[in-house]
Amino acid sequence: MQKPSVPKGTRDFSPVEMNRRQYIFDTVKEVFRLYGFSPLETPAMENLSTLLGKYGDEGDKLLFKILNSGDYGAGLDDEEVRSASKICEKGLRYDLTVPFARYVVQHQNEIVFPFKRYQIQPVWRADRPQKGRYREFYQCDVDIIGSRSLLGEVELVKIVADVFARLGIKVVLKINNRKILYGIAETIGHADKMTDITVAIDKLEKIGAENVNAELRERGIDDKAIAMLQPILELAGDNMTKLNKLESILAGSETGLAGIDEMRTLFGYMADSGIDLSTELDLSLARGLNYYTGAIFEVKACDYAIGSICGGGRYDNLTGIFGLPDVSGVGISFGADRIYDVLSGLELFPEDVDCSTRLLFMNMGGEEEKASLTLLSQVRKTGIPAEIYPENAKMKKQMEYANRRAIPFVAIIGSRELEQRRATVKNMRTGEQCDVPFESVPEFVKQ
Amino acid sequence: MQKPSVPKGTRDFSPVEMNRRQYIFDTVKEVFRLYGFSPLETPAMENLSTLLGKYGDEGDKLLFKILNSGDYGAGLDDEEVRSASKICEKGLRYDLTVPFARYVVQHQNEIVFPFKRYQIQPVWRADRPQKGRYREFYQCDVDIIGSRSLLGEVELVKIVADVFARLGIKVVLKINNRKILYGIAETIGHADKMTDITVAIDKLEKIGAENVNAELRERGIDDKAIAMLQPILELAGDNMTKLNKLESILAGSETGLAGIDEMRTLFGYMADSGIDLSTELDLSLARGLNYYTGAIFEVKACDYAIGSICGGGRYDNLTGIFGLPDVSGVGISFGADRIYDVLSGLELFPEDVDCSTRLLFMNMGGEEEKASLTLLSQVRKTGIPAEIYPENAKMKKQMEYANRRAIPFVAIIGSRELEQRRATVKNMRTGEQCDVPFESVPEFVKQ
Numbered sequence: 057m058q059k060p061s062v063p064k065g066t067r068d069f070s071p072v073e074m075n076r077r078q079y080i081f082d083t084v085k086e087v088f089r090l091y092g093f094s095p096l097e098t099p100a101m102e103n104l105s106t107l108l109g110k111y112g113d114e115g116d117k118l119l120f121k122i123l124n125s126g127d128y129g130a131g132l133d134d135e136e137v138r139s140a141s142k143i144c145e146k147g148l149r150y151d152l153t154v155p156f157a158r159y160v161v162q163h164q165n166e167i168v169f170p171f172k173r174y175q176i177q178p179v180w181r182a183d184r185p186q187k188g189r190y191r192e193f194y195q196c197d198v199d200i201i202g203s204r205s206l207l208g209e210v211e212l213v214k215i216v217a218d219v220f221a222r223l224g225i226k227v228v229l230k231i232n233n234r235k236i237l238y239g240i241a242e243t244i245g246h247a248d249k250m251t252d253i254t255v256a257i258d259k260l261e262k263i264g265a266e267n268v269n270a271e272l273r274e275r276g277i278d279d280k281a282i283a284m285l286q287p288i289l290e291l292a293g294d295n296m297t298k299l300n301k302l303e304s305i306l307a308g309s310e311t312g313l314a315g316i317d318e319m320r321t322l323f324g325y326m327a328d329s330g331i332d333l334s335t336e337l338d339l340s341l342a343r344g345l346n347y348y349t350g351a352i353f354e355v356k357a358c359d360y361a362i363g364s365i366c367g368g369g370r371y372d373n374l375t376g377i378f379g380l381p382d383v384s385g386v387g388i389s390f391g392a393d394r395i396y397d398v399l400s401g402l403e404l405f406p407e408d409v410d411c412s413t414r415l416l417f418m419n420m421g422g423e424e425e426k427a428s429l430t431l432l433s434q435v436r437k438t439g440i441p442a443e444i445y446p447e448n449a450k451m452k453k454q455m456e457y458a459n460r461r462a463i464p465f466v467a468i469i470g471s472r473e474l475e476q477r478r479a480t481v482k483n484m485r486t487g488e489q490c491d492v493p494f495e496s497v498p499e500f501v502k503q
Numbered sequence: 504m505q506k507p508s509v510p511k512g513t514r515d516f517s518p519v520e521m522n523r524r525q526y527i528f529d530t531v532k533e534v535f536r537l538y539g540f541s542p543l544e545t546p547a548m549e550n551l552s553t554l555l556g557k558y559g560d561e562g563d564k565l566l567f568k569i570l571n572s573g574d575y576g577a578g579l580d581d582e583e584v585r586s587a588s589k590i591c592e593k594g595l596r597y598d599l600t601v602p603f604a605r606y607v608v609q610h611q612n613e614i615v616f617p618f619k620r621y622q623i624q625p626v627w628r629a630d631r632p633q634k635g636r637y638r639e640f641y642q643c644d645v646d647i648i649g650s651r652s653l654l655g656e657v658e659l660v661k662i663v664a665d666v667f668a669r670l671g672i673k674v675v676l677k678i679n680n681r682k683i684l685y686g687i688a689e690t691i692g693h694a695d696k697m698t699d700i701t702v703a704i705d706k707l708e709k710i711g712a713e714n715v716n717a718e719l720r721e722r723g724i725d726d727k728a729i730a731m732l733q734p735i736l737e738l739a740g741d742n743m744t745k746l747n748k749l750e751s752i753l754a755g756s757e758t759g760l761a762g763i764d765e766m767r768t769l770f771g772y773m774a775d776s777g778i779d780l781s782t783e784l785d786l787s788l789a790r791g792l793n794y795y796t797g798a799i800f801e802v803k804a805c806d807y808a809i810g811s812i813c814g815g816g817r818y819d820n821l822t823g824i825f826g827l828p829d830v831s832g833v834g835i836s837f838g839a840d841r842i843y844d845v846l847s848g849l850e851l852f853p854e855d856v857d858c859s860t861r862l863l864f865m866n867m868g869g870e871e872e873k874a875s876l877t878l879l880s881q882v883r884k885t886g887i888p889a890e891i892y893p894e895n896a897k898m899k900k901q902m903e904y905a906n907r908r909a910i911p912f913v914a915i916i917g918s919r920e921l922e923q924r925r926a927t928v929k930n931m932r933t934g935e936q937c938d939v940p941f942e943s944v945p946e947f948v949k950q
Contacts, residue, residue, distance in 0.1 A: 059608075059609065059826075060550075060553055060605045060608055060609050060825045061550065061609060062545070062546050062548075062549065062550070062605075062609075063546065063548050063550055063592075066547075066548055067546060068543070068544070068545050068546070068609075068610070069542075069543065069544040070610070070613070071541030071542060071620065074541070074542035074543060074544060075541070075542065089859055089888050090883050090886070090887075090888050090889075091890060092859065092860040092863075092890030093859075094518030094521070094522070094859050095516075095518060095521035095522065095525060096516065096517065096518060096521060097515070097516040097521060098509070098515050098516075099513035099514060099515065099639050100513075100547060100595075100625065100627070100639060101509075101510050101513055101567075101627075101638075102509065102510065103507075103508065103509070106507055117572075118572070120548075120569050120570075121569070121570040122568070122569055122570070122595075123567075123568040123569070123587060123590075123591055125564075125565070125567065125629035126564075126629075128587070129585045134581040134584070134585075137581070137584050137585055138576045138581075138584055140570060140575070143570075144570055145510070148569075158507045158509075159515055161506075161507055162507050162508060163517070166517070168904060168907040168908055170904075172890070173518065180547070180548075182572035182573075191548075192546050192547060192548065200893070203893045203894060204894075205893035205894045207866075207891065207893040207894075208893055211890075211893075214880075325876075328873055328876065328877075329876055329877075329880060330880075378507045379506075412536055412539065412540075412541050413539040416539075419654075429775065429776055430775075430776075433661075433776060433777075436537050436538070439537070440537075441536050441537050441538070441539055442537075442539065443538060443539030443619070443658075444654065446617055446647065446650045446652035446654040446658075447650060447651075447652045447654075457615060457617075460615040461615055
């Protein structure tokens with residue numbers, strides 16, 4: 057018989073991995089709730105009509121399609137059967153953004169706006185599996201929709217600061233604004249080529265200025281424009297200095313100036329709030345997704361090279377694709393897999409994250425087992441996770457179980473202990489053994 | 504443009520529903536951890552070879568199959584394209600049990616046995632959607648695998664008692680044993696028809712004795728056997744009395760007697776542990792799934808008619824289907840959707856389950872907004888979920904937002920409040936308003 061396996065690009069999460077993942081999800085969830093965001097979940101399957109055409113041609117190809125149930129080919133000719141559109145009506149969600157937009161439009165009359173929701177669910181992409189890229193992975197999205205207020209951006213920046221402070225990850229927040237990028241495109245005489253320009257300069261850090269310029273030329277940007285662009289991308293100084301210099305450069309672009317104004321307001325709010333977060337206005341930051349229309353964000357870990365671990369921005373027309381125009385929102389998404397790698401790489405997971413059970417009772421059978429069961433119930437009543445080895449097996453086997461499960465305390469109730477009503481409690485880390493009166497065991501093993 | 508929708512049989516979960524669902528999941532998770540169970544997750548997609556043939560012919564038809572990505576029909580002739588097995592290699596999981604068995608076999612060398620895991624994930628079935636039956640729904644499974652000890656059953660019974668006590672649902676635990684059912688089949692002379700007998704008598708409560716007898720006849724059980732079966736199913740008295748009577752009836756069946764012995768041990772453990780749970784030996788309880796080999800359980804709510812809200816049992820050969828024989832386990836599964844309906848129907852959700860944000864700051868703009876933002880940060884530092892209305896909108900609009908979000912407290916900092924450094928805090932339930940010094944606001948809105 058073949059050894060069973062999971063589909064390529066997918067993963068099982070073992071208890072150790074799950075405890076670490078739950079630590080990340082619990083941390084972000086707690087912060088989201090503290091900031092007044094409510095949970096939302098949408099189904100794994102969406103109608104293909106909801107998904108298709110929302111992620112570009114490449115994205116459409118990466119959708120996992122679900123075969124219609126029942127006799128899926130009945131009444132279709134062979135050509136129709138060969139056309140996925142006839143035999144599949146549903147697909148797995150590709151991200152949380154499009155289902156969220158679909159939800160907002162579908163439930164617009166029940167939703168209280170501004171709608172602040174978070175959503176932590178898996179998404180599926182038929183990407184070529186490779187290191188660090190999976191076909192099933194979780195996204196953690198948090199959005200405020202139905203308000204143009206820059207306080208939305210401020211709240212998200214605070215959330216970023218709070219989440220990474222709690223996780224102990226030193227980060228830098230890179231920030232830019234699509235209106236400024238438009239202003240730049242306009243100023244260098246290529247307002248129509250904003251997407252080409254942003255796609256190219258987004259690669260600045262990765263491929264360097266020369267290669268970016270080559271790509272710009274390929275995309276039809278003339279040398280004069282490229283020469284104008286260069287000094288803008290090299291603007292130096294702190295964020296406010298950069299904005300001041302930019303103001304004179306973009307003086308002719310109304311949109312550009314509006315973007316500068318937004319950034320000033322945002323930085324002002326951030327200074328007032330005393331947010332403890334290193335923040336950098338990065339004019340080369342573009343982010344691929346074309347639905348962004350205002351501020352854009354990206355978060356990088358300072359001490360671990362892994363690309364961005366969180367990102368997002370302002371969008372003015374996300375729900376337009378489903379027929380509801382003019383609803384502005386702002387959102388960010390935390391990359392759980394990368395955050396996991398950073399925490400692992402820097403050994404930042406809390407020491408007790410791997411330990412679920414705090415106390416194991418050895419099973420000595422008979423009356424000793426009975427006494428252990430009674431004490432076990434009392435330990436659990438105090439909220440301490442505890443268990444008993446289910447069989448009267450050899451001590452060595454039971455001890456090995458405790459060790460491999462990383463259980464910090466083991467209680468032994470043998471005949472002597474039963475008589476004296478004192479358990480032998482062993483600290484598995486130090487090897488130390490103590491005689492503890494039955495009634496004091498919960499207190500003894502508490503942290 | 505057509506109003507967007509979700510595929511039939513699937514659901515969005517709004518913030519109100521999510522808060523209530525999370526209350527259920529958090530409660531069961533907390534209990535699972537208290538009893539020493541560790542979390543596990545498996546991918547939504549499994550290879551069809553893992554899933555097919557595990558749920559019977561009917562089950563195979565209810566699997567959602569995923570179209571191979573890329574050019575799925577390339578190199579296939581038309582007949583092959585019409586055969587789902589050629590164009591689909593993956594399917595969505597149908598339950599958590601088969602993926603768990605697959606996981607145990609695949610990772611047998613890393614797992615610490617006895618392996619105690621819980622798993623809370625959605626499953627998908629292409630059932631005909633109808634009231635209370637969905638195509639995507641969550642299962643909450645908890646299992647101990649790799650031990651034959653009846654302490655496993657005892658722990659699960661304790662978990663049942665603890666979970667429903669915490670949720671405030673009065674339940675009765677129905678319990679039976681497949682060995683006893685086999686003993687009965689053997690005793691009435693139809694050892695070969697145990698499945699037919701159990702399938703029929705499982706319907707006793709639903710369709711009554713006469714209809715059960717008719718079905719037994721249809722399934723080839725003769726009248727003499729039916730006449731012998733009747734008094735067994737009608738055995739009266741408490742659990743131990745029933746077992747004693749049964750012992751003489753099944754005296755000729757070794758398996759039957761072994762089942763009785765197991766039940767005596769289990770009831771003995773339960774009595775010793777002082778478990779506060781109404782428990783009934785129900786000889787008509789059979790449960791459909793044929794992999795059970797020992798104790799079987801079902802939990803019903805006492806005050807709400809909805810069928811079983813939790814069930815499970817002992818299985819001796821779950822992993823055999825993947826080539827690993829002789830691994831015994833015992834598990835139960837909580838029905839989150841039905842538990843939700845019981846809690847709703849009996850109004851047992853805690854009063855504050857719907858409230859995520861505890862305090863809303865009205866937004867009065869300018870310096871008042873600034874002061875509100877500062878105080879907001881301080882409130883959040885104490886762990887109280889709070890937010891500020893993002894715009895200086897009309898008071899009425901902001902108040903309506905607080906009301907519709909069920910936010911219990913609203914803080915107003917206008918010019919007078921700013922001057923006196925005292926916020927006006929309104930209790931939205933009572934309508935009462937108080938002047939509260941800025942620094943006392945966190946304390947004031949605490950529960």
